[in-house]
Amino acid sequence: MTRLRRYALRFIGLGYLGVLLAAPVGLVFQRAFQDGFGAAWDAVTTPAAKHALVVTLIIAAIAVPANTIFGIVCAIAIVRHRFPGKNVVNVIVDLPLALSPIVVGLAFLLLFGTEGWLADLPFDVVFALPGMVLATIFVSLPFVVREVVPVLREIGTEQEQAAATLGAGGWQIFRRVTFPAIRWAVAYGVVLTTARALGEFGAISVVSGRLIGKTESLTLHVEERYQSFDYVGAYAASVLLAMLAIATLVAMTVFRPKEETR
Amino acid sequence: MSRRILLPVVLALAAAAVTAISLNGGGAQARTQDSKLTLVAYSTPREAYAKIIPEFQKTAKGKDVSFEQSYGSSGEQARAVRSGLKADIVALSLEPDITTLVKAGLVNPKWKQNKWEGIVTRSVVVFAVRKGNPKKIKDWEDLVRKDVDVVTPNVQTSGGAKWNVMAAYGAMRKKGRTHKQAVAYLRNLYKHVVSQDKSARESLQTFLAGRGDVLLAYENEAFFANSKGQDVPYVIPKATIRIENPVAIVKTSKNKALGGAFLNFLRSAKAQQIYGQNGYRPLVPSVLKQFKYPVRPWLFTIKSLGGWAKVDKQFFDPNTGIVTKIQKETG
Amino acid sequence: MLAQGLATAYLSLIVLLPLAALVWHAAGGGVDDFRAAVTDPQAVSALRLTLVASVAVALINAVMGTIVAWILVRDRFPGQSIVNALVDLPFALPTIVAGLTLLTLYGPTSPVNVDVAFSRTAVLLALLFVTLPFVIRTVQPVLLELDREMEEAAASLGAGSFQIFRRIILPNLFPAILSGVALAFARAIGEFGALVLITGNLPFETEVASVYIFGRIESGDPRSAAAVSVVLLLITFLALLLIGALRRRVTRHDAVA
Numbered sequence A: 001m002t003r004l005r006r007y008a009l010r011f012i013g014l015g016y017l018g019v020l021l022a023a024p025v026g027l028v029f030q031r032a033f034q035d036g037f038g039a040a041w042d043a044v045t046t047p048a049a050k051h052a053l054v055v056t057l058i059i060a061a062i063a064v065p066a067n068t069i070f071g072i073v074c075a076i077a078i079v080r081h082r083f084p085g086k087n088v089v090n091v092i093v094d095l096p097l098a099l100s101p102i103v104v105g106l107a108f109l110l111l112f113g114t115e116g117w118l119a120d121l122p123f124d125v126v127f128a129l130p131g132m133v134l135a136t137i138f139v140s141l142p143f144v145v146r147e148v149v150p151v152l153r154e155i156g157t158e159q160e161q162a163a164a165t166l167g168a169g170g171w172q173i174f175r176r177v178t179f180p181a182i183r184w185a186v187a188y189g190v191v192l193t194t195a196r197a198l199g200e201f202g203a204i205s206v207v208s209g210r211l212i213g214k215t216e217s218l219t220l221h222v223e224e225r226y227q228s229f230d231y232v233g234a235y236a237a238s239v240l241l242a243m244l245a246i247a248t249l250v251a252m253t254v255f256r257p258k259e260e261t262r
Numbered sequence B: 001m002s003r004r005i006l007l008p009v010v011l012a013l014a015a016a017a018v019t020a021i022s023l024n025g026g027g028a029q030a031r032t033q034d035s036k037l038t039l040v041a042y043s044t045p046r047e048a049y050a051k052i053i054p055e056f057q058k059t060a061k062g063k064d065v066s067f068e069q070s071y072g073s074s075g076e077q078a079r080a081v082r083s084g085l086k087a088d089i090v091a092l093s094l095e096p097d098i099t100t101l102v103k104a105g106l107v108n109p110k111w112k113q114n115k116w117e118g119i120v121t122r123s124v125v126v127f128a129v130r131k132g133n134p135k136k137i138k139d140w141e142d143l144v145r146k147d148v149d150v151v152t153p154n155v156q157t158s159g160g161a162k163w164n165v166m167a168a169y170g171a172m173r174k175k176g177r178t179h180k181q182a183v184a185y186l187r188n189l190y191k192h193v194v195s196q197d198k199s200a201r202e203s204l205q206t207f208l209a210g211r212g213d214v215l216l217a218y219e220n221e222a223f224f225a226n227s228k229g230q231d232v233p234y235v236i237p238k239a240t241i242r243i244e245n246p247v248a249i250v251k252t253s254k255n256k257a258l259g260g261a262f263l264n265f266l267r268s269a270k271a272q273q274i275y276g277q278n279g280y281r282p283l284v285p286s287v288l289k290q291f292k293y294p295v296r297p298w299l300f301t302i303k304s305l306g307g308w309a310k311v312d313k314q315f316f317d318p319n320t321g322i323v324t325k326i327q328k329e330t331g
Numbered sequence C: 001m002l003a004q005g006l007a008t009a010y011l012s013l014i015v016l017l018p019l020a021a022l023v024w025h026a027a028g029g030g031v032d033d034f035r036a037a038v039t040d041p042q043a044v045s046a047l048r049l050t051l052v053a054s055v056a057v058a059l060i061n062a063v064m065g066t067i068v069a070w071i072l073v074r075d076r077f078p079g080q081s082i083v084n085a086l087v088d089l090p091f092a093l094p095t096i097v098a099g100l101t102l103l104t105l106y107g108p109t110s111p112v113n114v115d116v117a118f119s120r121t122a123v124l125l126a127l128l129f130v131t132l133p134f135v136i137r138t139v140q141p142v143l144l145e146l147d148r149e150m151e152e153a154a155a156s157l158g159a160g161s162f163q164i165f166r167r168i169i170l171p172n173l174f175p176a177i178l179s180g181v182a183l184a185f186a187r188a189i190g191e192f193g194a195l196v197l198i199t200g201n202l203p204f205e206t207e208v209a210s211v212y213i214f215g216r217i218e219s220g221d222p223r224s225a226a227a228v229s230v231v232l233l234l235i236t237f238l239a240l241l242l243i244g245a246l247r248r249r250v251t252r253h254d255a256v257a
Helices: A003-032 A037-044 A047-080 A086-098 A101-112 A129-139 A142-155 A158-165 A170-199 A202-207 A218-227 A231-255 B003-026 B046-058 B074-083 B095-103 B159-174 B179-191 B200-208 B219-227 B256-266 B269-277 B285-290 B307-316 B322-330 C002-027 C030-039 C041-073 C080-086 C095-106 C120-145 C148-156 C161-190 C193-198 C209-218 C222-256
Strands: B036-042 B066-072 B089-091 B119-129 B193-195 B214-218 B239-249 B298-300
Touching (some): A003 C041, A003 C080, A003 C095, A003 C120, A047 A086, A086 C222, A101 A129, A101 C002, A101 C161, A101 C222, A129 A202, A129 C002, A158 A170, A170 A231, A218 A231, A218 C095, A231 C095, B036 B074, B046 B256, B066 B074, B074 B089, B074 C209, B089 B256, B095 B239, B095 B307, B119 B159, B119 B219, B159 B298, B159 B307, B179 B322, B200 B214, B200 B219, B214 B219, B239 B256, B256 B269, B269 B285, B307 B322, C002 C030, C002 C222, C041 C222, C120 C161, C193 C209, C209 C222
Parallel strands (some): B036 B089
Antiparallel strands (some): B089 B239
């Protein structure tokens, strides 16, 4: 490939990334801190913002472990066991990736809202934390499963079978043989799940009651601040979320399955 | 303990922990509700309530009362309450939104029967214009000039839009036009509408982003935007409608007496003063005097047009409403 | 086995039940209500905009994604590993923040005087942002694994770079590009958060299906919302099936050749 062509491609590719990605994000950082670090800090430590951060973290703290455990169990079931409807399970696990978050929120609203099938539970689901947790679990469901399944397939059952013939019980096999083999895939899946859980907006827009301190997440807080003309507040909260995102990026780079890196 | 049952036990414990955390985080029925009020309101008075609530908590009735607050667009909040959002008090932008709650059995049909007729704050419909008012927009007739584009929210989703439309219609009637002529004016007006956002706040954002020459808005919304550093000059037409924002107790509230006390407080001089400082026209005359709101010579109320119950059906019924039909015509 | 049981129970509760409620409510009013909801002019306009924008974005991604994957694999430049990590940013960043960042730079307060807010360009922009990683990440591993021998052989036989790309590299990349396109399309069709602030959500102009559905929910009309949601789902599935079939055809073709 000629020098010119190489530079042209580089220019186009990097230019695209710069215009679409780097410049906008960079500008938000600049705007957030444009009145000084103090102003940004004040904006992000208002009671409403702090509450929003806590709500977001609580939701993630529940959704991520839940999906991790489920992801591992489900991956094992899909790869290692035969059961009727296995292919359907496969499709269903991928479903959240194809659904609009608004549709997800609506589905939960219809299920748990006043006229839903599960409307009369002893505790509040929609317009309360459980609803937001469920919606977040839904949208971040596939990641651990999808990361673990190919690895499980690849490593095969030999080691596990060997362990079994040596007298190891199911849990021992999992702990000593299976899990160590899949742990990096799990880690990567957890990172993806966390990113998705922290950033959820559409589904919780529908099921949140926007109760300050209870069901207003940090993402909803960003929208609210922007709508209230508090741009510094919106940018500051965005920067906070962006920093969480960047931390996620770093973790993704560290845990990424080796075929994708150089 | 056998390893085989360890996993299910761990999962069960985890599920229990998850439930416990969520319930606790959700603050649901687990706790005593003697001294908590949940206020579900539309978005504009957020800062007003941020000041009013602490003042209420200083009073004897309000001592040790904790508040949960939710703010969003009026229709959205009403919808949420209908769909299950637990509220003690609803403070919405206009009466029809409360009426939807009455129809859903969540608010007592007699909610308006007090000396304030259920209202807590007032405002007027204004024209927000560009800096310097280059198109010299002063009155309703100017809105249908060839070179003028109008921004107003969508009546299907925004209460504020309904106030705007009734202000337009009522102004025409006030000037002596017949019903038919006033409706013709509305039809003409809609030909000039270039944007129909979901909510009043969003239409304000659209206008600020450069769309249109004039925005039909609430005076207090324009005030709010100005107070936040936005530049929203506005003109109050001579004929305009008095906007009345209602507040009501939710029937399913477990703290009705407390809610009633709070509602009374909202009409006290102290609370009304805070509303006034936030751009609303206070209900209480002595407080109103402290603020220099321009008096409009041809101010009218929704009552003079027949009251919301009649108007909502006549103009905004999703199938037969006058405005619904106009919207379909103009696309 | 307990694992299977748990997996199924969890799936049923979390995924299937809400979806079942959705479909049930969509059909609840009977065929007429359903038809009225999905033929509403505003709904049709929103669906059409969504479809057209998603297709456009998928195609743009097919091209740009391949280019970016190319420079990340076949090229060497300073800061390459940072750029590589940055590609995942749209995935990690909350959509509302993504929309806000685009609005800041390309909206009314733009420091470079580029204002595309409240326009269809804004729709494209926001969708391109959120779908950025997909094609890049599906193409990268394939590019990495590509055996350079064929290219070198072709070059030694006198083929120009473009010919080599078209005849040798592209066919190998095509299935991966299609996979990425499928993911990008599915993502674009359902996008909400990134569009909310920058497009103005103007009915018949910049209102996409997800925003329309949200509007219907807000108006207290969840049935119409559910009906249009079902249509959106069907469109997504159809498109994914099509792309999947195309992908299989291309791969099979490849295997035969």
